[in-house]
Amino acid sequence: MIGIVSTVLFLVAVYVYRYYANVRRYPKGPTPLPLIGNLHQFDPHRLHHYFETVQAEYGDVFTVWTPCPMVVLMSYSTIKEALVTKGDDFLGRLGQFPDNLFMATENGGVIFSQGENWREQRRTSIHIMRDFGMGKNVMEAQVKASMDEFMKHLDSIKDKSAVDFRWPIQILVANVINEVLFGYHYRFDDCKRLMDYADTLTAQIEAVRKSVLVQLAMQFPWIARLPVIGWLAVGQHRKSSSRLLDHVRADVRRCEKTFSDSEEPACFVHAYMQRMPKNDLLTEDQMVNVCGDFFVAGMETTSTTLRWAMLHMAKNQRVQDKIRAEIHAVLGRDGDITMNEKMRLPYTSAAVSELQRMANILPLNVIHMTVNDTKVDGHAIPNGTIIMAQIHNVMKRGEIFEEAAEFRPERFLMKDGKTPNRATLEQVIPFSMGKRMCAGEGLARMELFLGLATILQKYRILPPKDASLDMSPVEASIYLPKANNLQMIPV
Numbered sequence: 095m096i097g098i099v100s101t102v103l104f105l106v107a108v109y110v111y112r113y114y115a116n117v118r119r120y121p122k123g124p125t126p127l128p129l130i131g132n133l134h135q136f137d138p139h140r141l142h143h144y145f146e147t148v149q150a151e152y153g154d155v156f157t158v159w160t161p162c163p164m165v166v167l168m169s170y171s172t173i174k175e176a177l178v179t180k181g182d183d184f185l186g187r188l189g190q191f192p193d194n195l196f197m198a199t200e201n202g203g204v205i206f207s208q209g210e211n212w213r214e215q216r217r218t219s220i221h222i223m224r225d226f227g228m229g230k231n232v233m234e235a236q237v238k239a240s241m242d243e244f245m246k247h248l249d250s251i252k253d254k255s256a257v258d259f260r261w262p263i264q265i266l267v268a269n270v271i272n273e274v275l276f277g278y279h280y281r282f283d284d285c286k287r288l289m290d291y292a293d294t295l296t297a298q299i300e301a302v303r304k305s306v307l308v309q310l311a312m313q314f315p316w317i318a319r320l321p322v323i324g325w326l327a328v329g330q331h332r333k334s335s336s337r338l339l340d341h342v343r344a345d346v347r348r349c350e351k352t353f354s355d356s357e358e359p360a361c362f363v364h365a366y367m368q369r370m371p372k373n374d375l376l377t378e379d380q381m382v383n384v385c386g387d388f389f390v391a392g393m394e395t396t397s398t399t400l401r402w403a404m405l406h407m408a409k410n411q412r413v414q415d416k417i418r419a420e421i422h423a424v425l426g427r428d429g430d431i432t433m434n435e436k437m438r439l440p441y442t443s444a445a446v447s448e449l450q451r452m453a454n455i456l457p458l459n460v461i462h463m464t465v466n467d468t469k470v471d472g473h474a475i476p477n478g479t480i481i482m483a484q485i486h487n488v489m490k491r492g493e494i495f496e497e498a499a500e501f502r503p504e505r506f507l508m509k510d511g512k513t514p515n516r517a518t519l520e521q522v523i524p525f526s527m528g529k530r531m532c533a534g535e536g537l538a539r540m541e542l543f544l545g546l547a548t549i550l551q552k553y554r555i556l557p558p559k560d561a562s563l564d565m566s567p568v569e570a571s572i573y574l575p576k577a578n579n580l581q582m583i584p585v
């Protein structure tokens with residue numbers, strides 16, 4: 095008996111010794127416990143708040159064990175050093191659960207794929223989007239067409255004293271990316287299919303982020319095979335992801351039927367299909383995955399930011415009046431708002447930057463992974479380490495953004511009120527940095543500028559009539575605004 099006990103104690107001692115020897119290979123952070131790391135010290139859906147308390151003690155580069163080691167970068171300079179200067183060392187993604195939930199095939203798509211496949215899918219999709227004029231005139235015409243329908247819908251709302259912008263904005267933004275990918279859009283009065291997709295996605299976003307079991311399944315993949323627990327940790331999330339992919343697959347199939355190699359591509363799917371015979375990495379499964387990635391990324395991010403815009407405008411009447419006064423002075427109440435006018439609307443442009451800073455919707459950046467042994471700010475980081483480049487926290491930093499909790503577009507303008515303030519603008523990085531930075535930045539910027547300016551040109555947004563404005567977020571993988579019935583007054 096004594097023999098067994100001493101052997102067990104010996105093995106535990108060896109495990110603990112090795113565990114802490116491994117801990118010393120990473121940048122310093124709060125001391126983890128074997129097996130659970132720092133899991134007992136934070137709420138999974140408030141991890142970004144926990145990072146702030148850790149930063150106060152350990153600086154801008156530290157490790158949190160979740161229970162896998164995750165190196166967190168909390169400043170503009172460390173993120174730039176990692177993702178830009180040493181970008182090739184930080185190109186990897188997690189490559190396993192939960193990131194592979196969104197994959198239609200092994201290492202599929204753009205957002206979560208790695209290596210040669212990522213490079214090819216990203217290059218191809220950006221080329222196709224450019225051919226369709228992303229960030230330029232053709233895409234602008236598309237955004238404006240969706241804006242026109244959106245404004246007609248707003249005009250048609252009978253009771254403008256209690257408007258929930260969730261669905262109008264979701265349909266506005268979804269229609270742009272849907273038209274680009276699949277060549278059709280939804281009518282405002284006939285979009286149940288889109289609503290089902292958006293509801294499933296929102297539920298998924300909330301459930302994954304809140305679950306400790308998901309964190310554990312990341313470190314211990316065998317959990318997926320356990321009865322009940324495996325379903326709760328992994329199975330249920332796989333089921334809802336496959337429903338989301340089925341939606342996209344059906345749209346891809348519909349486009350395949352209208353494809354003709356000899357005709358100009360009418361949508362992203364056609365353009366991708368034209369390239370398939372010349373490139374082995376461009377397969378049908380990859381096409382579904384890439385469309386799925388662009389649909390999710392292109393819809394949820396921009397629409398959530400615009401929904402936040404309505405709440406910030408309702409709260410900040412002074413800012414709203416200033417934006418509207420600028421637009422009316424330059425273009426009048428009925429003048430056409432285009433991207434060409436952006437230079438003539440410096441306050442409105444600054445307000446969009448402030449919106450993206452305040453309403454940055456990703457409390458945790460998409461996970462990067464090191465693909466070499468490397469260093470940041472002198473801290474050694476081994477190959478294969480999870481990296482969290484916390485753009486969210488950078489944009490809230492009080493040293494750079496005075497009174498960071500206030501919505502103040504003026505911080506992005508010089509004293510003349512017109513010239514952009516490059517020093518503060520540089521640190522607004524909602525699209526991240528480096529080779530994996532957002533592939534839809536041009537489109538997103540266009541949608542946000544045209545969206546905010548067009549709404550405010552015609553309407554004053556006021557807080558709810560019979561309730562107080564609720565600005566507290568739903569803390570999911572995406573910071574979602576809560577429903578508010580705002581007042582909308584024609585001007």
Ligand code: HEM
Nearest residue numbers: 204205391392395396460524525526530531532533534538
């Ligand atoms: C306000 C709107 C948006 C924000 C804040 C945003 C933000 C981001 C961020 C932070 C990343 C991760 C970067 C990294 O890994 O470091 C990302 C990746 C990505 N975004 Fe966006 N995004 C927005 C809109 C869009 C739109 C409209 C599209 C498509 C049309 C899009 C497509 C993508 C894709 C494909 C990736 C993966 C890039 C890669 O891994 O190579 N995003 N985005």
